[in-house]
Amino acid sequence: NAGVTQTPKFQVLKTGQSMTLQCAQDMNHNSMYWYRQDPGMGLRLIYYSASEGTTDKGEVPNGYNVSRLNKREFSLRLESAAPSQTSVYFCASKQINQPQHFGDGTRLSIL
Amino acid sequence: QKEVEQDPGPLSVPEGAIVSLNCTYSNSAFQYFMWYRQYSRKGPELLMYTYSSGNKEDGRFTAQVDKASKYISLFIRDSQPSDSATYLCAMTLNRDDKIIFGKGTRLHILP
Numbered sequence: 318n319a320g321v322t323q324t325p326k327f328q329v330l331k332t333g334q335s336m337t338l339q340c341a342q343d344m345n346h347n348s349m350y351w352y353r354q355d356p357g358m359g360l361r362l363i364y365y366s367a368s369e370g371t372t373d374k375g376e377v378p379n380g381y382n383v384s385r386l387n388k389r390e391f392s393l394r395l396e397s398a399a400p401s402q403t404s405v406y407f408c409a410s411k412q413i414n415q416p417q418h419f420g421d422g423t424r425l426s427i428l
Numbered sequence: 429q430k431e432v433e434q435d436p437g438p439l440s441v442p443e444g445a446i447v448s449l450n451c452t453y454s455n456s457a458f459q460y461f462m463w464y465r466q467y468s469r470k471g472p473e474l475l476m477y478t479y480s481s482g483n484k485e486d487g488r489f490t491a492q493v494d495k496a497s498k499y500i501s502l503f504i505r506d507s508q509p510s511d512s513a514t515y516l517c518a519m520t521l522n523r524d525d526k527i528i529f530g531k532g533t534r535l536h537i538l539p
Binding site: 321348357358359360362365367375407409411413414415416417418419420421422 | 436462464469470471472473474477516523524526527529530531532
């Protein structure tokens with residue numbers, strides 16, 4: 318049972334490049350989330366999808382887009398990467414009335 | 429006033445000691461409280477999940493919630509070097525609401 322799988326694990330981009338971070342869960346969870354984690358800032362919600370076919374903005378959505386491809390997959394896209402988006406990105410999923418389960422993250426550096 | 433406050437540490441204690449980790453919060457409407465453990469270069473892993481006030485015990489871990497004081501604690505008994513990690517407190521208004529995370533406390537258990 319893989320849980321929440323994120324790809325890639327590491328990526329280096331140049332400013333202005335685009336990139337899609339992938340997330341897939343095999344637990345049949347309804348809701349999925351994208352967070353970023355920065356030193357001293359904790360985990361901040363970027364976007365979430367309460368169920369297949371819906372997406373909503375979180376605390377820090379600017380510069381990002383998301384796609385809930387199907388029940389299993391939720392991707393995060395940076396259209397024009399900026400150095401301020403250098404961070405560790407975590408995907409999480411949950412079932413109704415249950416807590417969130419996290420993947421192991423994507424470390425993204427933007428030069 | 430920040431919604432959730434958590435001392436970042438680091439907290440260093442000798443192996444076998446009792447560890448106390450704490451968070452305070454400002455929103456008295458929070459009802460569900462969580463503790464996540466995060467090892468270096470890994471995603472947060474759910475450790476404890478509690479509802480409202482009271483204590484919950486799981487092996488060497490005890491979670492305590494004092495809603496009157498808006499204060500939650502995680503106690504680790506007989507601490508082990510493998511407990512060295514960052515511990516994140518988290519809370520939410522209801523089971524399916526967005527989670528508010530503390531910034532995490534880094535814990536080092538010294539052999």
